Amino acid sequence: MKEHVIIVGGGFGGLTLARRLAHSGLKITLIDKSNHHLFQPLLYQVASAALSPGDVAEPIRSVLGRYRNVDVLLAEVTKVDKEHKKVYLKNGRELSFDKLILAPGTVYNYFGNEEWKQYAYSLKSIADAIQIRERIFLSLEKAEQINEPALREPWLTFVIVGGGPTGVEMAGAIAEIAKRNMMRDYKRISKNETRIFLVEAESRILSQYPEHLSEKAREILEDMGVSVLAGTPVKNIVKDRVDFGKSSIHTPNIIWAAGVKGVSLADSLEVEQDSSGRVYTEPDLSLPGHPDIFVIGDAALVRDEEGNALPALAPVAIQQAEFLVKYLTGKKEKGSRFTYLDKGNMATIGRAKAVADIRGLTFSGFFAWLLWSFIHILFLIGFRNRFRVFMEWIWHYFTFKRGVRLITGKNYLKEDTLVHAEK
Numbered sequence: 001m002k003e004h005v006i007i008v009g010g011g012f013g014g015l016t017l018a019r020r021l022a023h024s025g026l027k028i029t030l031i032d033k034s035n036h037h038l039f040q041p042l043l044y045q046v047a048s049a050a051l052s053p054g055d056v057a058e059p060i061r062s063v064l065g066r067y068r069n070v071d072v073l074l075a076e077v078t079k080v081d082k083e084h085k086k087v088y089l090k091n092g093r094e095l096s097f098d099k100l101i102l103a104p105g106t107v108y109n110y111f112g113n114e115e116w117k118q119y120a121y122s123l124k125s126i127a128d129a130i131q132i133r134e135r136i137f138l139s140l141e142k143a144e145q146i147n148e149p150a151l152r153e154p155w156l157t158f159v160i161v162g163g164g165p166t167g168v169e170m171a172g173a174i175a176e177i178a179k180r181n182m183m184r185d186y187k188r189i190s191k192n193e194t195r196i197f198l199v200e201a202e203s204r205i206l207s208q209y210p211e212h213l214s215e216k217a218r219e220i221l222e223d224m225g226v227s228v229l230a231g232t233p234v235k236n237i238v239k240d241r242v243d244f245g246k247s248s249i250h251t252p253n254i255i256w257a258a259g260v261k262g263v264s265l266a267d268s269l270e271v272e273q274d275s276s277g278r279v280y281t282e283p284d285l286s287l288p289g290h291p292d293i294f295v296i297g298d299a300a301l302v303r304d305e306e307g308n309a310l311p312a313l314a315p316v317a318i319q320q321a322e323f324l325v326k327y328l329t330g331k332k333e334k335g336s337r338f339t340y341l342d343k344g345n346m347a348t349i350g351r352a353k354a355v356a357d358i359r360g361l362t363f364s365g366f367f368a369w370l371l372w373s374f375i376h377i378l379f380l381i382g383f384r385n386r387f388r389v390f391m392e393w394i395w396h397y398f399t400f401k402r403g404v405r406l407i408t409g410k411n412y413l414k415e416d417t418l419v420h421a422e423k
């Protein structure tokens, strides 16, 4: 009998593992609640209409379908029975495993303020990205039909909460839309009216980067017309308003990019977790006391040799998957320690600027953006996606045009009150 390995999650960790274990002689079942692998680092480009959803997502079945030893299931795992080695699916099925690898990623963390979720949109899935895209373009459409500047202001105001790489990238992309290339299509709005705020509780944005790169990122954003509010914790979010204690900003355009937490499946494991729900693992990535169950990627809290927690980044998940492949195929002894090779961090800001910290070598500007573009194309799944994204970027670079400015949801017809009130 072949050993049965169940992988939960077809993200960076799970998909890498399944691909590398194809032809391994093991029986692999990959379970994901969504039918596609999502390249989250480029999701903000879908939210800002630079790319189409299909450019950053690939059906898991089309990646793994050709491997005879790999089964793909579209299902949600709700519970793991560690003692009897079974996983339970939401659809009522249960499956037994010899080895289980959990790579379910994370969800956005509203730090106990779950009611904020309905007013501050997060960016984690294709549906989220489309919702944000519609929000941005709908707001511009509304502003175009309002004459009174004070009434128009909220629709031309955008608040991004969280000054990490996602927040910085999103703020830069919105600045491009609302301050630059889109405004010629909205003849009644001046780009000077649009306001973009990047809000960060800590004293600087990109706090994981060296200080001078944070400062550079702030300068680039402010040149693009983004107001960076560092050291400004959000106190409350209600419909169309963000409160900071002494001040507030009125807008329906609130984007949440302020940290992640473990998924509910991680909670159901009933093992030790950190304050944001990531699961503590042994140095070999197994669950303490359960040598045949492993947790990798964003869901796992793994420490390096100095005791620092590894960041929730795609390369960490990929390297952890590669490490497990060696163990599962007998090329590495059980119990050996996972070590992460940090190849660097990059964040892009707008059309042709980025900041990069590559193993202590720091740089910013156009060259950093070129490197960022090259690496992201290289890591996209599938030649078609790489080709399409490359062509879209060339088109966008030379024409400044965004191709996917579609508002397809019909909710705006219901909430068209501001325009109506003015008539």
Ligand SMILES: Cc1cc2nc3c(=O)[nH]c(=O)nc-3n(C[C@H](O)[C@H](O)[C@H](O)COP(=O)(O)OP(=O)(O)OC[C@H]3O[C@@H](n4cnc5c(N)ncnc54)[C@H](O)[C@@H]3O)c2cc1C
Residues within 6 Å of the ligand: 008, 009, 010, 011, 012, 013, 014, 031, 032, 033, 034, 036, 037, 038, 040, 041, 042, 043, 044, 075, 076, 077, 078, 103, 104, 105, 106, 123, 124, 165, 166, 263, 265, 296, 297, 298, 299, 312, 313, 314, 315, 317, 346
């Ligand atoms: C907007 C954004 C931008 C980012 N930018 C960068 C960047 O520039 N560089 C970088 O390195 N990292 C970036 N990241 C982080 C990076 O995407 C993650 O570190 C990486 O995706 C983690 O991989 P993973 O395999 O742990 O989880 P994911 O890639 O999140 O995959 C988890 C998978 O598990 C599935 N799943 C979850 N729960 C269940 C369940 N109960 N049952 C079945 N399936 C389940 C999900 O559907 C998903 O497909 C970004 C993340 C976001 C959200």
